[in-house]
Amino acid sequence: MYQRKRRLKVEAYVDGVLNGDKIILSKAITLVESTLESDHLIAEQVIEKILPHTGNSVRIGITGVPGVGKSTFIESFGKLVTSFNNKLAVLAIDPSSQRSKGSILGDKTRMSNLAIDPLAYIRPSAAGSSLGGVSTKTRETMLLCEAAGYNVIFIETVGVGQSETTVKGMVDFFLLLMLAGAGDELQGIKKGIMEMADAIAITKADGDNKAKCQRAQREYKNALHLFPPSENGWYPNVLTCSAIDNHGLMAIWEEIEKYSKEMKKNNFFFSNRQFQNVEWMHDIILYSLKQKFYSNKKIANSIITLEKDIKNKKIPAISAARNLLKEYQQT
Amino acid sequence: MYQRKRRLKVEAYVDGVLNGDKIILSKAITLVESTLESDHLIAEQVIEKILPHTGNSVRIGITGVPGVGKSTFIESFGKLVTSFNNKLAVLAIDPSSQRSKGSILGDKTRMSNLAIDPLAYIRPSAAGSSLGGVSTKTRETMLLCEAAGYNVIFIETVGVGQSETTVKGMVDFFLLLMLAGAGDELQGIKKGIMEMADAIAITKADGDNKAKCQRAQREYKNALHLFPPSENGWYPNVLTCSAIDNHGLMAIWEEIEKYSKEMKKNNFFFSNRQFQNVEWMHDIILYSLKQKFYSNKKIANSIITLEKDIKNKKIPAISAARNLLKEYQQT
Numbered sequence: 001m002y003q004r005k006r007r008l009k010v011e012a013y014v015d016g017v018l019n020g021d022k023i024i025l026s027k028a029i030t031l032v033e034s035t036l037e038s039d040h041l042i043a044e045q046v047i048e049k050i051l052p053h054t055g056n057s058v059r060i061g062i063t064g065v066p067g068v069g070k071s072t073f074i075e076s077f078g079k080l081v082t083s084f085n086n087k088l089a090v091l092a093i094d095p096s097s098q099r100s101k102g103s104i105l106g107d108k109t110r111m112s113n114l115a116i117d118p119l120a121y122i123r124p125s126a127a128g129s130s131l132g133g134v135s136t137k138t139r140e141t142m143l144l145c146e147a148a149g150y151n152v153i154f155i156e157t158v159g160v161g162q163s164e165t166t167v168k169g170m171v172d173f174f175l176l177l178m179l180a181g182a183g184d185e186l187q188g189i190k191k192g193i194m195e196m197a198d199a200i201a202i203t204k205a206d207g208d209n210k211a212k213c214q215r216a217q218r219e220y221k222n223a224l225h226l227f228p229p230s231e232n233g234w235y236p237n238v239l240t241c242s243a244i245d246n247h248g249l250m251a252i253w254e255e256i257e258k259y260s261k262e263m264k265k266n267n268f269f270f271s272n273r274q275f276q277n278v279e280w281m282h283d284i285i286l287y288s289l290k291q292k293f294y295s296n297k298k299i300a301n302s303i304i305t306l307e308k309d310i311k312n313k314k315i316p317a318i319s320a321a322r323n324l325l326k327e328y329q330q331t
Numbered sequence: 332m333y334q335r336k337r338r339l340k341v342e343a344y345v346d347g348v349l350n351g352d353k354i355i356l357s358k359a360i361t362l363v364e365s366t367l368e369s370d371h372l373i374a375e376q377v378i379e380k381i382l383p384h385t386g387n388s389v390r391i392g393i394t395g396v397p398g399v400g401k402s403t404f405i406e407s408f409g410k411l412v413t414s415f416n417n418k419l420a421v422l423a424i425d426p427s428s429q430r431s432k433g434s435i436l437g438d439k440t441r442m443s444n445l446a447i448d449p450l451a452y453i454r455p456s457a458a459g460s461s462l463g464g465v466s467t468k469t470r471e472t473m474l475l476c477e478a479a480g481y482n483v484i485f486i487e488t489v490g491v492g493q494s495e496t497t498v499k500g501m502v503d504f505f506l507l508l509m510l511a512g513a514g515d516e517l518q519g520i521k522k523g524i525m526e527m528a529d530a531i532a533i534t535k536a537d538g539d540n541k542a543k544c545q546r547a548q549r550e551y552k553n554a555l556h557l558f559p560p561s562e563n564g565w566y567p568n569v570l571t572c573s574a575i576d577n578h579g580l581m582a583i584w585e586e587i588e589k590y591s592k593e594m595k596k597n598n599f600f601f602s603n604r605q606f607q608n609v610e611w612m613h614d615i616i617l618y619s620l621k622q623k624f625y626s627n628k629k630i631a632n633s634i635i636t637l638e639k640d641i642k643n644k645k646i647p648a649i650s651a652a653r654n655l656l657k658e659y660q661q662t
Contacts, residue, residue, distance in 0.1 A: 047647045055644075136649055143647070194558075195526075223554045274642045281641060284652035289620045310612060311605045313386075316378045316474070318467055321615035 007031065010042055014049045020087075020149045022121060029123060032140045047140055050147035055273065057146045058260050061167040063157045063193065064177030069203045069243060073177060074154060075111040076243035080253060081152050082119040089121045089145035090114070090154045093138045093163050121150060135166045136284060142170065168196045169276055169283075172269060173256050176200045180209065180216035197236050199255050200224070205240035205248060213240045232268040234259065299328055338362065341373055345380045351418075351480045353452060360454060363471045378471055381478035386604065388477045389591050392498040394488045394524065395508030400534045400574060404508060405485060406442040407574035411584060412483050413450040420452045420476035421445070421485045424469045424494050452481060466497045467615060473501065499527045500607055500614075503600060504587050507531045511540065511547035526558060528567050530586050536571035536579065544571045563599040565590060630659055 008016075008027065016024025032043045064070050074090060081088050090111070114120045123141060142153055155171055157163045168174050176197035194200070200220055205213035220238040229235050237255055241248030263269035293299060306320040339347075339358065347355025363374045395401050405421060412419050421442070445451045454472060473484055486502055488494045499505050507528035525531070531551055536544035551569040560566050568586055572579030594600035624630060637651040 044647070044650055044653070048650060051644055051647050140647075140649065219553075219557065223557050226550065226554050277641045277648050278638050280648035281637065281652045281655075284649060285624065285655060286617075286621060288652070288656050289624055290617060293616065293620055306612065307609050310608045313382055316375070316382050316471075317608050317611035318471065318615060319375055319379060321612045321619070322375070324612075324616060325619050 007039070007042060010045045010049065013042075013046045017046075017050055017144055017148045018053060022148075025121065025144060025148045026123070028144050029141050032144065033137050043140065047143060050143065054143045054146040057151045057153050058173065058256065059142065059153045059155065059171040060256060061155050061157065061164075061171035061174040062177065063164055063167065063175070064203070065179070068177045068179050070156065070177060071110040072243040073201075073203055073241070074156060075114045076246060077249050077252065078111070078114045078120055078154065079117065080246075080249050082114075082117050085119070086152045087119050087121075087150045088114075088117075088152045088154065089123070089142075089148075089150035090156065091123050091138060091141055091145070092156045093135070093167055121145065121148075135170070136280075138166075139170050139280060164193050164196060169279060172263070172272070173198045173259055175252070175256075178202050178216070178220070179204065180213040194224075198230075198234060198259060199236050199252065200238045201248070201252055202238065202240045204242060204244075206242035206245045210240075232263060232272070233266065234262070293328060296328060296331060298331055299324060302327060338370070338373060341376045341380065344373075344377045348377075348381055348475055348479045349384060353479075356452065356475060356479045357454070359475050360472050363475065364468050374471065378474060381474065385474045385477040388482045388484050389504065389587065390473065390484045390486065390502040391587060392486050392488065392495075392502035392505040393508065394495055394498065394506070395534070396510070399508045399510050401487065401508060402441040403574040404532075404534055404572070405487060406445045407577060408580050408583065409442070409445045409451055409485065410448065411577075411580050413445075413448050416450070417483045418450050418452075418481045419445075419448075419483045419485065420454070420473075420479075420481035421487065422454050422469060422472055422476070423487045424466070424498055452476065452479075466501070467611070469497075470501050470611060495524050495527060500610060503594070503603070504529045504590055506583070506587075509533050509547070509551070510535065511544040525555075529561075529565060529590060530567050530583065531555070531569045532579070532583055533569065533571045535573060535575075537573035537576045541571075563594060563603070564597065565593070624659060627659060627662055629662055630655060633658060 008024075013024060013028045013031065017028050028043075028046060031039050031046065034040070034043070062070065062074060064073075078088050078090060111122060115122055123145075138155065142155070145153060153171075155167050157167050164174075174196050176194060176199070178200055180202050202213045202216050202220070217238050217240050224236055224238065239248055239251055239255065241252060243249070260269065263272075294303075302324055306315065306324065309315040310317055310320055339355075344355060344359045344362065348359050359374075359377060362370050362377065365371070365374070393401065393405060395404075409419050409421060442453060446453055454476075469486065473486070476484060484502075486498050488498050495505075505527050507525060507530070509531055511533050533544045533547050533551070548569050548571050555567055555569065570579055570582050570586065572583060574580070591600065594603075625634075633655055637646065637655065640646045641648055641651055
């Protein structure tokens, strides 16, 4: 059942967020996630006001297939991060999931230790989409968290779909969690995701599994070696870790710190963020143009027919497209 | 100097193409490549009429960085293909190049032996774009060639840019040509291209270079082994070849034939083509919506200002996008 929530004034959101008030922060995120047009307008004003206070964080994307031990990793790694007195926000992006499917951050009980850490803020993924889709919602949430003083942001994805590209476009560092297997280590990881990684961490490197993980580490290092460095000159490293033994987590954190330092030195860190922000604007525009077209009912009906005609070779794709565009102009 | 070409009637194009008349085929392709709206309308009717006679070919994308020996490979491989009495059309896709830059199919002298082969048809890449961009032009050219009886199509790209994804979306088989180097085999090949390959051929495996190529072959096989098979169940193979010794070319052709056979058996060949055609329609639509927006002069001016404001954190990307969309609606 939808229950209309009471909204605060713009200033109340802004002040609360800037004061690091977790309750107001949560309310502001709910506002951002709302599908109501009236909420969008308030949200936009809030975002505009907090904007000068954003950006002072390292944004880390974390992905991996279900079973890789993502929750356990994030909890242990997150505790390490807050132990250095960092304020950590853990967000999730998952365009496909309804809250009930909940493979990802469905509830805070997954990370019960981190959830009660006063330096950590965990925000479960919400279903539904807004202007610019899930990506926009998560970006705005990230900005709110930064304005609230969180200087380390984790953005978690499931690692099997399109959402990784979206996350890659909003983070500074992209960490891929992998399982050691027997020759089939990459099963389940979509092609291309490995290439986006700034580091790979092989999880569950403890007990009997340790040797297998080290073997996998060597194999991945060799494989990655074949790929050229990114435009920023960074060569992704492959590490092993165990959330149970707390082994390797520090090395991962040091890797991220090294990355930030080097990328700030060569200015990639900042130019990349500027680039991401401009890209974001274009993403929203494209998304909106597309959504407006495809949500047009007459168009939607025509598409069904035309797709069939294309498959049956009754009409070339170009004529079908032209017909649809003509029809759209007349609506 | 632009010279207005005399156009034929729709039926003349259709009959000429269906009769395999190379001169009419070339004229029809010129029509397709034209930027004149009046030509588009004729072209569309021609394509619609020849459509039932298309599809009876194997469409092969061939890519590789400059220096890999692409022209030499295509010439030798093409001669092999026509020696089995296949009719071969060689097309090029290269959104970036002007004819003068001509790294790709700039002229037929590059492949002089193939150019005089009566079973081969070589079409140099033309500059300029049309509705749906270069991709649409190349797709239509491919359909015309098929209607003219060409049962093997090569689509060549330069292997350094975005065009590979476009080509992947219009071919049945994607062949990546690679050079054997010293650990840096992938330098110059954009990340992600290797993963699109249905086969990799290491070129120039002759003389002193042979051992190096075999070593590279083993390395690539190991690297590819780490990746999961495509949804169609195909594992890409790594082969070596020499256009000078004519070594390995037959094995590549057999690989493509094996692929076609298996993919026809499991129906992927056909379902993939249906999918590609429907995708093509959506590509054209998206391209047109985008082009219409960005070619709007008022919008173009506003974008320049807003991009600056975003970079200077004066305005959030979402507000900038919203402003632009509002402005666009009012034009």
